[in-house]
Amino acid sequence: MIDFSSVADNFNVIYPELALLIGAFAVLLLGTVKRFAGLCTSVAGLTALIALWLAVDQFGTQQSGFFGMVTCDAFGSAFKIIFIAIAIVTMLIAHRFMIVKQIARPEFYALVLISTFGMIVMANTTDMIVMFLGLEIMSVPLYVLAGFARRSLQSNEAGIKYFVMGAFASAFLLMGIAFVFGASATTDLRRIVADFSYIIYHSGLYMYVGIALILVGFGFKIGMVPFHAWVPDVYQGAPTPVTAFFSAGPKAAGFAVLLRLFMFGFEGVAELSSIFWVLAVLTMTAGNVLALLQDNIKRMLAYSSIAHAGYILIAFAVGGEDALSAAIFYSIAYAIFNLGAFAVVVLLETRSGCRSDFSELAGLSKASPYLCAVLALFVFALTGFPPTIGFFGKFYLFSTAVKAGFIWLAVIGVLNSFVSVYYYLRVLKVSYFDRVEQPALSVSYTPAITLVLLITAAGTLGFGLFPQKLLEFAQSAVFAFL
Amino acid sequence: MLEVDGGIVFWILSFVILVSGFMVVSLKNVFHCALALVLCLFTVAGLYILLDAEFLAAAQVLIYVGSVAILLIFEVMLTSKLADKRITQSNDQALVGFFICTLFAVAAYLLIKFNTIWYPLAKSALPSDNILTIGKYLMTEFMLPFEVVSILLVAALIGAIALARTEKS
Amino acid sequence: MIPYLALAAILFSIGLFGVMTRRNTIGILMSLELMFNAVNINFVTFNKYVVSDGLVGQIFAIFIVVIAAAEAVVGLAIVLLIYRNWKGIDTDHFTVMKW
Numbered sequence: 001m002i003d004f005s006s007v008a009d010n011f012n013v014i015y016p017e018l019a020l021l022i023g024a025f026a027v028l029l030l031g032t033v034k035r036f037a038g039l040c041t042s043v044a045g046l047t048a049l050i051a052l053w054l055a056v057d058q059f060g061t062q063q064s065g066f067f068g069m070v071t072c073d074a075f076g077s078a079f080k081i082i083f084i085a086i087a088i089v090t091m092l093i094a095h096r097f098m099i100v101k102q103i104a105r106p107e108f109y110a111l112v113l114i115s116t117f118g119m120i121v122m123a124n125t126t127d128m129i130v131m132f133l134g135l136e137i138m139s140v141p142l143y144v145l146a147g148f149a150r151r152s153l154q155s156n157e158a159g160i161k162y163f164v165m166g167a168f169a170s171a172f173l174l175m176g177i178a179f180v181f182g183a184s185a186t187t188d189l190r191r192i193v194a195d196f197s198y199i200i201y202h203s204g205l206y207m208y209v210g211i212a213l214i215l216v217g218f219g220f221k222i223g224m225v226p227f228h229a230w231v232p233d234v235y236q237g238a239p240t241p242v243t244a245f246f247s248a249g250p251k252a253a254g255f256a257v258l259l260r261l262f263m264f265g266f267e268g269v270a271e272l273s274s275i276f277w278v279l280a281v282l283t284m285t286a287g288n289v290l291a292l293l294q295d296n297i298k299r300m301l302a303y304s305s306i307a308h309a310g311y312i313l314i315a316f317a318v319g320g321e322d323a324l325s326a327a328i329f330y331s332i333a334y335a336i337f338n339l340g341a342f343a344v345v346v347l348l349e350t351r352s353g354c355r356s357d358f359s360e361l362a363g364l365s366k367a368s369p370y371l372c373a374v375l376a377l378f379v380f381a382l383t384g385f386p387p388t389i390g391f392f393g394k395f396y397l398f399s400t401a402v403k404a405g406f407i408w409l410a411v412i413g414v415l416n417s418f419v420s421v422y423y424y425l426r427v428l429k430v431s432y433f434d435r436v437e438q439p440a441l442s443v444s445y446t447p448a449i450t451l452v453l454l455i456t457a458a459g460t461l462g463f464g465l466f467p468q469k470l471l472e473f474a475q476s477a478v479f480a481f482l
Numbered sequence: 483m484l485e486v487d488g489g490i491v492f493w494i495l496s497f498v499i500l501v502s503g504f505m506v507v508s509l510k511n512v513f514h515c516a517l518a519l520v521l522c523l524f525t526v527a528g529l530y531i532l533l534d535a536e537f538l539a540a541a542q543v544l545i546y547v548g549s550v551a552i553l554l555i556f557e558v559m560l561t562s563k564l565a566d567k568r569i570t571q572s573n574d575q576a577l578v579g580f581f582i583c584t585l586f587a588v589a590a591y592l593l594i595k596f597n598t599i600w601y602p603l604a605k606s607a608l609p610s611d612n613i614l615t616i617g618k619y620l621m622t623e624f625m626l627p628f629e630v631v632s633i634l635l636v637a638a639l640i641g642a643i644a645l646a647r648t649e650k651s
Numbered sequence: 652m653i654p655y656l657a658l659a660a661i662l663f664s665i666g667l668f669g670v671m672t673r674r675n676t677i678g679i680l681m682s683l684e685l686m687f688n689a690v691n692i693n694f695v696t697f698n699k700y701v702v703s704d705g706l707v708g709q710i711f712a713i714f715i716v717v718i719a720a721a722e723a724v725v726g727l728a729i730v731l732l733i734y735r736n737w738k739g740i741d742t743d744h745f746t747v748m749k750w
Contacts, residue, residue, distance in 0.1 A: 486653075486654045486655075487652075492654065492655075496654070496658045499658065499662060500658070500661060500662065500665070503662050503665045503666070503685050504665055506665075506669065506681050506682065506685060507665055507666070507668055507669030507672070507673065507678070507681075507682055507685070512675055512677055512678060515678060515681055516677075516681065519681050519684065519685075522685065522688070523684070523688065526688050526691070526692065529655075529658075529692060529695075530695055533655070533695045533696060533698075533699050534699055535695045535698070535699075535709050535712070537709070537713075538691075538695060538709050538712050538713060538716075541713055541716055542691075542716060545716050545717070545720050546684070546688075546716065546719075546720075549720060550684065550719065550720050550723045553723060553724070553727055554677060554680065554681060554684075554723070554727070557677055557727045557730060557731065558677055560731065560734070561677070561730065561731065561734040575671055575672050576672050578671075579667075579668050579671035579672045580668060582667070582668075582671070583664040583665070583667050583668040583671075584664070586660075586663075586664045586667060587660055587661050587663075587664035590656075590657075590660030590663070590664070591657050591660055591661075594653055594656045594657060594660065595653060612706070612709075615705075615706055616706055616709065616710060616713070619705070619706060619707075619710055620710065624710055627714060631714055631717050631718070634717070634718065634721050635717065635720075635721055637721075638721035638722075638724045638725050639724070641724075641725050641728065642724045642725055642727075642728035643728075645725075645728040645729060645731075645732045646728040646731045646732055
């Protein structure tokens with residue numbers, strides 16, 4: 001007989017996930033009734049808040065459940081908080097935009113919640129089967145969200161490109177997992193780690209190829225050079241709040257899984273460090289150089305997100321607990337100021353007829369000086385100027401690299417940051433100094449987006465000045481496996 | 483080299499799989515491609531029976547042949563102009579693609595061939611009661627993935643409806 | 652088991668070839684299905700010859716079948732949407748933004 005009594009106890013491990021799912025289905029049900037359709041946003045936001053509270057409550061405990069399929073350690077529960085917070089901010093950003101663009105439908109919120117659920121599943125397991133399922137649950141709603149503006153050709157194109165690239169990457173990833181499975185006879189990272197030397201001794205070559213294929217698969221997902229070609233088109237074509245979500249959520253989730261795979265699972269492969277060295281340099285350089293050429297803000301931010309992924313890849317080359325917490329810190333920091341920057345872009349795009357080209361920024365400092373100041377703050381953070389969180393994140397990341405003896409890597413990182421100054425400051429140059437014939441259109445704030453701007457600006461500046469709390473959070477979020 | 487479980491059946495099946503697979507990627511008419519895909523997926527199910535995976539073979543026939551392939555055929559009929567068979571189906575990267583893929587296949591084959599020792603080194607019999615064992619697994623160890631995959635299906639359903647439904651104008 | 656793995660590798664390469672060369676979006680989807688099937692053959696083969704006990708490989712393969720079905724559904728919905736807006740589904744059309 002199968003004993004089901006233990007199963008009931010396991011559910012407290014997945015309370016936040018359950019809250020998200022309940023929210024998603026409640027939204028879908030409400031959406032069918034015309035009278036309640038207006039409530040969807042609030043219901044989605046409220047359940048996400050409850051999920052956030054449950055996740056914060058969970059943080060610091062080590063739990064495992066469902067026959068070891070869920071391992072909710074400090075690392076996993078830290079990322080739970082991050083993902084849910086990103087989802088909430090995305091929904092706040094999206095609300096007004098979707099109405100203005102006439103694509104406001106309840107499915108949007110349900111899909112965001114389900115995608116967030118997938119990210120949490122992905123980050124809270126050591127089993128590659130569950131990891132892959134989580135990845136798919138994250139990706140499938142994202143394909144839909146990219147094409148959510150159904151009448152816009154750009155959005156359609158983003159949807160199909162993201163779908164083809166995503167499915168292609170999944171096939172590689174699966175082939176990699178199959179190879180690793182063949183070499184080690186298991187899909188559980190903990191067992192792979194335990195038997196690592198034995199596996200390498202017997203079928204090392206096969207294992208290496210499997211790991212390489214997994215890296216290719218995730219490289220596509222996080223937009224690592226040379227697998228980055230889809231990123232700019234998808235970022236530009238997707239509805240802007242969705243782009244904001246892309247650049248924060250799935251990216252953080254991809255890095256969470258990569259960190260778990262490559263800094264825990266396959267840590268024993270010594271060659272990985274030099275491979276990540278090359279990948280980090282390629283990714284940040286290509287991202288920064290190509291960003292110089294862009295005339296569209298969303299496209300520029302897409303290349304900048306590639307560059308930032310490159311900075312985080314430094315942590316993989318360095319390895320160790322310090323690098324891990326530096327990577328987590330930088331992921332959080334990037335999510336905060338990038339969501340802020342996208343909130344500004346969304347706000348600008350809700351004006352009629354705007355396509356987020358650089359030229360549309362002209363005269364912004366006269367028309368809405370406060371918004372322009374906030375934009376300046378986010379741009380400084382993206383560049384890495386003190387006293388923003390962007391500076392501290394980079395400082396922490398590069399100093400761990402230097403401490404571990406990767407001086408050249410840190411130097412290349414710093415040089416890249418200098419290159420990025422040029423295109424980031426172009427945003428400020430256009431909005432503050434460019435002459436305009438007619439005054440720029442004024443923007444209309446809503447409480448939701450004002451709240452987002454306040455939170456992200458406070459986070460960018462506050463954690464930049466007093467990074468201690470966030471630092472402790474990142475440092476406590478190291479792996480602890482059960 | 484020619485010693486393989488399943489013997490001649492394996493060789494016939496793999497011949498059909500490869501030929502129909504190649505037809506899927508090379509035929510001019512998309513509709514014929516879809517039919518070749520059905521054949522290919524069906525023979526892969528046969529391969530699963532050779533590999534002692536009866537349940538998976540049944541699932542393959544039901545899900546892949548029964549729904550995915552039919553869905554593809556529907557889609558072909560909805561979107562393509564079948565009458566016009568002169569449309570080129572491939573782009574000009576055929577040579578490069580062929581080169582890369584041959585390289586990949588050869589590399590994979592060499593890899594498989596030279597990796598002679600496999601993990602547990604011992605070959606043991608699979609549980610004879612295949613379906614029962616899978617059922618037990620899905621209710622115990624794999625309960626969470628089993629439940630979670632249903633969320634994926636729901637998400638796909640919602641997404642497909644959200645994208646493809648017609649709007650009242 | 653080597654012939655099985657070789658078969659899977661060749662099938663995967665055929666799928667890869669299809670994804671790279673097809674102009675028709677549905678053709679790309681079909682090639683992706685071939686790739687997923689190649690992965691499945693790998694899993695089932697390893698399950699028979701490498702795993703000493705249990706059916707983990709087969710269960711993973713079942714999940715992959717389900718995932719491929721879900722992806723096909725979403726992919727075809729996007730294709731249908733594009734066909735409605737653009738009256739064609741060749742990848743050459745997708746140049747609203749520079750590639």
